[in-house]
Amino acid sequence: MPRRSLLxxxxxxxxxxLPTDEASLLRHYTLDDEDIEHIRTRRRPENQIGFAxxxxxxxxxxxxxxxxxxxxxxxxxxxAAQLGLKPDDLLPYAAREKxxxxxxxxxxxxxxxxxxxxxxxxQMKAWLDQQAEAADSSEGLIRSFVEECRRRxxxxxxxxxxxxxxAETLVAAxxxxxxxxxxxxxxxxxxxxxxxxxxxxxxxxxRFVWLRQFEVGKNTADMNRLLERMEFLKGIGLSPEILxxxxxxxxxxxxxxxxxxxxxxxxxxxxxxxLAILAVCVIEWAATIADTVVETHDRITGKVWREAKKxxxxxxxxxxxxxxxxxxxxxxxxxxxxxxxxDDAALLCAVDASCGWDKLGALVAMATQLTQTAKxxxxxxxxxxxxxFKIYAKRxxxxxxxxxxxxxxxxxxxxxxxxxxxxxxxxxxxxxxxNHPQPGLQTS
Numbered sequence: 532m533p534r535r536s537l538l539x540x541x542x543x544x545x546x547x548x549l550p551t552d553e554a555s556l557l558r559h560y561t562l563d564d565e566d567i568e569h570i571r572t573r574r575r576p577e578n579q580i581g582f583a584x585x586x587x588x589x590x591x592x593x594x595x596x597x598x599x600x601x602x603x604x605x606x607x608x609x610x611a612a613q614l615g616l617k618p619d620d621l622l623p624y625a626a627r628e629k630x631x632x633x634x635x636x637x638x639x640x641x642x643x644x645x646x647x648x649x650x651x652x653x654q655m656k657a658w659l660d661q662q663a664e665a666a667d668s669s670e671g672l673i674r675s676f677v678e679e680c681r682r683r684x685x686x687x688x689x690x691x692x693x694x695x696x697x698a699e700t701l702v703a704a705x706x707x708x709x710x711x712x713x714x715x716x717x718x719x720x721x722x723x724x725x726x727x728x729x730x731x732x733x734x735x736x737x738r739f740v741w742l743r744q745f746e747v748g749k750n751t752a753d754m755n756r757l758l759e760r761m762e763f764l765k766g767i768g769l770s771p772e773i774l775x776x777x778x779x780x781x782x783x784x785x786x787x788x789x790x791x792x793x794x795x796x797x798x799x800x801x802x803x804x805x806l807a808i809l810a811v812c813v814i815e816w817a818a819t820i821a822d823t824v825v826e827t828h829d830r831i832t833g834k835v836w837r838e839a840k841k842x843x844x845x846x847x848x849x850x851x852x853x854x855x856x857x858x859x860x861x862x863x864x865x866x867x868x869x870x871x872x873x874d875d876a877a878l879l880c881a882v883d884a885s886c887g888w889d890k891l892g893a894l895v896a897m898a899t900q901l902t903q904t905a906k907x908x909x910x911x912x913x914x915x916x917x918x919x920f921k922i923y924a925k926r927x928x929x930x931x932x933x934x935x936x937x938x939x940x941x942x943x944x945x946x947x948x949x950x951x952x953x954x955x956x957x958x959x960x961x962x963x964x965x966n967h968p969q970p971g972l973q974t975s
Contacts, residue, residue, distance in 0.1 A: 537669040537694045546677055547592050547690060551605045559591035560606070562613050569641055573634075576616050581624035582634050583610050589644050593680055594687040595635065598628070639686075647680070647688040655680065659696060663704035667780040672697045708781055709807040715773040716810060723767055724809040728794050737794040738763075743812070745820055748827040749834070751922045757824050758923060761930045764817040771814050785811040821931060828927065835916040839909035857897050860890075925950055 538546070550556055562570070566586065573579045587610060588596045596602075607618035624630075638644060645651055658679060659672070666672035673693055680687050687693065716724070727739040736744075742760055747753075774782055789797070789812035797805050928950035933943065 537673060537698055538690070542670055543690060546674065547594060547687075549588065549603065549606050550591065551603050553605075555591075556605065556609045560587045560609055562586075562610075567614065570614060576620040577622070577624040578630065578634070579614055580607070580611055580616050580618075580621045581631070582638070583614060584621070585631075585634050586638055586642070589638060589642065589684075589686065591681070592687070593677060593685075598631070642684070644684050644686055646686050647692075651683075651685050655685065656696065656700070659700040660703070663700045664708060664781070665778055666701065666704075667778075669694075669697060669701060672701065705781075706803070708777060709801075709803040712773060712777065712807040712810055713803045716806060720767075720769065721806055724806055724813065727809060727813075728798055739789075739794060739797070739809070739812075742816055743790055745816075745823060747823050747830065749830050751831070751919055754824065754827050754831065754923045754927070757820055757827060758926050758930055761817065761820045761824060762926075764813055764820065765930060767813055769810060769813050769817075771818075773810065774814060782811055782815065786815045824927060824931065831919065835913055835919065836909060838916070839911075839913050843909045843911070853897065857894060860894055861898065 550559060562583065566583070570579050570583050570586075573582045584602060584606070585596055587606075588594060602621060604618065607621050611618045611620060639646075647655070655676070659676060662672060662675055666675070676693060676697060677687060713721070727742070728737055730738040732738055732741040742764065745757055745760055748757060785808050789808040792808070797808065800808075928946050933946055
């Protein structure tokens with residue numbers, strides 16, 4: 532079976548083809564006086580231009596020119612112009628294979644270029660081992676390898692050789708990372724992780740598949756489903772520190788594999804790989820579900836706030852008729868009292884004539900009630916949703932590891948009281964404005 536290529540045809544061309552644009556030609560293929568002096572030691576025009584092209588190819592892209600390779604017209608014209616020759620002078624070059632080999636030997640001796648053999652292979656393999664874990668893609672590793680060879684003046688081997696070396700190095704790095712993660716797991720933890728694949732939830736799916744089935748909710752039922760998963764993950768007790776020196780893109784890749792595999796697929800892969808995927812998923816999902824819990828709480832709180840505003844606005848709207856009537860009657864009473872001003876007997880008659888003393892008492896009570904309705908804020912109605920928060924608040928605060936800056940300490944103290952069900956002390960905690968949350972809070 533043919534080996535799978537790591538690079539596309541376009542990526543190969545970018546790395547290994549001779550440049551043709553003017554900027555790259557000026558940068559890589561401009562010859563200095565010393566270069567031209569060495570080139571002039573070749574007697575015939577075709578050998579001069581061939582020698583110069585071999586030198587340019589060594590410098591960039593860093594490889595040998597292949598026997599019979601067609602040189603593009605922009606490259607031939609650019610190099611020939613610096614030598615006072617014509618591009619067509621290249622055509623008879625290397626009719627003898629020996630001439631080409633002699634030029635390669637001379638160039639290596641003059642400029643210090645070395646073939647990719649012997650100790651250079653070992654050196655570059657060691658360099659690849661150091662770079663592989665941090666490489667975020669096979670293309671990136673190959674590009675870095677090519678650039679390092681250019682820097683060290685090592686002539687690039689064939690494309691397939693480079694791809695094979697990089698592929699083997701990436702696989703070895705992947706296995707080292709898997710083994711490093713697994714080495715930090717005790718036997719009990721390994722057994723616990725493996726049980727995620729064998730334990731069945733609701734007679735439908737494995738515990739592993741059940742854990743990854745979560746999304747932001749909008750009500751207390753959704754919140755409790757999230758908290759159930761979060762409590763289970765917290766109960767496993769896997770510390771995020773086991774991933775502290777693993778590159779982020781490696782963690783992301785392991786998680787992505789875990790979210791793509793089904794239970795059967797994970798059971799079929801090697802033990803270290805399986806345990807590494809499970810460990811990464813448990814740690815990453817715990818953090819993600821914590822964020823999802825917070826966002827779900829925000830949605831529930833937002834819904835309660837919107838409903839409270841709606842109730843407040845509706846009550847005020849319904850009170851408009853009563854407000855208008857009460858104001859009208861109070862206005863009539865005020866006019867009668869003003870007209871009877873200065874005569875005590877007339878004042879009593881004015882009240883009787885306007886609304887009467889009994890109705891005046893009811894009118895004052897109505898005015899007081901309407902005043903409270905008009906002054907009411909949405910926060911006055913939030914207490915009606917207390918039962919919704921009571922269903923999950925204590926459980927949520929127990930599941931979340933909440934930390935904050937010193938300025939948020941009073942709010943953190945309040946969460947402890949709710950979480951542990953303590954009696955509120957006589958010195959009440961300071962009340963904060965719902966519209967301006969305390970700074971410095973974070974969850975993990």
